[in-house]
Amino acid sequence: MISRQQLIEQIKQKKSFLCVGLDSDIKKIPAFLLEYSDPVLEFNKRIIDATRDLCVSYKPNAAFYESRGIKGLQCLIDTCKYLPADCLNIIDAKRGDIGNTSDMYAQTFFNESAAGMSFDAITLSPYMGNDSVTPYLAYADKWIIVLALTSSAGSKDFQYLETGDGFLYEAVIKKANTWAGADRMMFVVGATKSTEFTTIRKHAPDNFLLVPGVGAQGGSLADVCQYGITEDCGLLVNASRSIIYASNGEDFAEAARAEALSMQQQMEVELEKAGVI
């Protein structure tokens, strides 16, 4: 569990707002790990050990674990238990369903006695509105992270539709901010759209934004910071593939650390520039 204030403290201490995405694919991890009883867990542990002082957040992507069935779910459970308590640990699940079903998903990922997992935050899809998002808030110390503007080509299909209330993604941010404060609610904002950060900050001046798309997906950290950073930082920038697959050899963890360190150093510059540290 990590509050907004604790998150900001972590960012200042570590001089980093890096989130490491654990999109760990058994087909892409170094072959020598396959001799372990759970190769992906071994991979994740070594990535975590190599990067935990350089990042403030981890984000396992549920799909990569679910696709391996029982073994994959056990790996997700064990990975969750291994995540450092001083980090904001996000399950990237993008759920979104009616109230009684949201209650079940909230149990799944927030209530350790239900399914063995206690993440600090979950990503959610807003399409079904209020009751698909607010049940998660019953867990007093947990965060919800609502999809606003995503970074892939398909984001153009609906998120940029003009509504009477701005683009759809603007309407989502405005409405969702009536459901919870910036101490519980974040938004996913794709980094390939850095000019839109100005618009987003108009509607979400205080919310932390989870920003995927830097690294493998082509976004620029400097652009993101120019338009998105606040006096509390207000950003978690995620990198997955560019860090965890930095090398495919026995040195994969060192290579991941080098990549994370390079991002942390760029982030330190941006934090200083913005007066956060």
Add this chain to the structure above:
Amino acid sequence: MISRQQLIEQIKQKKSFLCVGLDSDIKKIPAFLLEYSDPVLEFNKRIIDATRDLCVSYKPNAAFYESRGIKGLQCLIDTCKYLPADCLNIIDAKRGDIGNTSDMYAQTFFNESAAGMSFDAITLSPYMGNDSVTPYLAYADKWIIVLALTSSAGSKDFQYLETGDGFLYEAVIKKANTWAGADRMMFVVGATKSTEFTTIRKHAPDNFLLVPGVGAQGGSLADVCQYGITEDCGLLVNASRSIIYASNGEDFAEAARAEALSMQQQMEVELEKAGVI
């Protein structure tokens, strides 16, 4: 695997377009089942045995299984294997993510060798657009069921936003129908909004519509049929709680059958009225 033509044949043979929702909650099933090694699996098997000649589809809700961790996932896998091959078996998962993640979710639920499950169809959230939906179409015989208009209060938050292209739910239907034909694509349309079926049929004249909200959520079967039925039927009407929890005693399966039979009989009248049978 069940094609559009096979689904229509099943509807005509069984004189039913009922989908039984397996939102099976270990806290709500009859207490005497708790002595079984997997009480929910035992519950599901008896519900399936009691209703399989009266319905054309089953729809386990993923959240209810995921919330019990490893045991719940094993139950979902075993339930999937037990579902009748002549039914359209839907996993109600409401996933929606970028392309490489959608690939993983498609494996999870469509590729038996990945996670032990091979459903015929999956529910998907459209918010992230094209690449969050189309990867599932790589599985040639499978269906995707896209959220359009849902039945809970939160549906008003975004689905009714006016866009340049009608309400958001209309824009979703129009766009999604450019991604696949009515032989692969269905839409979720909440039954509490039966007057909107006219609008929806304008954009989706041939698609099957998966209609939740009849029964416990208060929608009317007659209204749904008046506006939504087509010459191929074009409807799957889901009932979950009203069937599976019809009784909490030892007679729960008989009570579920009685409730399913009552719905089937109403459906038979509607199918005759519409000239489908």
